[in-house]
Amino acid sequence: MTLKEQISSDFITAFKNKDNVSKSALSFLKAKITDAEKNPNNKNSELGDDDVLKVVLSSIKQRKDSIEQFKKANRLDLVEKEEFELNVISKYLPKQFSSIELKEKVTELMTTIVLDVNNRNKNIGMLMGMMNKTYKGMFDVNDLKLILEVLI
Numbered sequence: 001m002t003l004k005e006q007i008s009s010d011f012i013t014a015f016k017n018k019d020n021v022s023k024s025a026l027s028f029l030k031a032k033i034t035d036a037e038k039n040p041n042n043k044n045s046e047l048g049d050d051d052v053l054k055v056v057l058s059s060i061k062q063r064k065d066s067i068e069q070f071k072k073a074n075r076l077d078l079v080e081k082e083e084f085e086l087n088v089i090s091k092y093l094p095k096q097f098s099s100i101e102l103k104e105k106v107t108e109l110m111t112t113i114v115l116d117v118n119n120r121n122k123n124i125g126m127l128m129g130m131m132n133k134t135y136k137g138m139f140d141v142n143d144l145k146l147i148l149e150v151l152i
Contacts, residue, residue: 003053022088024085103151
């Protein structure tokens with residue numbers, strides 16, 4: 001079952017179970033996927049799992065930003081709703097690396113490349129790009145940035 005099919009199946013289950021919050025989150029996610037499929041830059045009529053994962057990651061980032069903004073505005077009711085929807089959407093991510101596993105992957109990747117001793121930011125950017133290509137969606141970008149800042 002593809003990721004898109006899994007999301008549709010879970011949406012139907014949430015609809016049948018009258019789980020309004022899950023239904024809302026999955027409906028939003030399905031709409032984002034449909035929008036991405038209708039995008040003129042999309043060569044295929046249907047998105048593959050990699051493209052659906054990009055939509056999921058984008059939705060998660062959007063939810064996290066919303067949570068942060070709602071916290072600043074002291075809207076705890078909306079924070080709670082967004083956090084629940086974030087949890088619903090997050091289950092479509094691949095298994096996440098622990099901090100230790102992430103550090104091991106970074107260290108392993110660092111041994112395969114030549115770092116520029118004069119340009120720390122270039123090294124961080126290069127490693128972040130390589131990690132994103134190799135392990136897309138398997139780690140929190142902020143955790144990666146913290147690890148890279150310590151290691152480089």
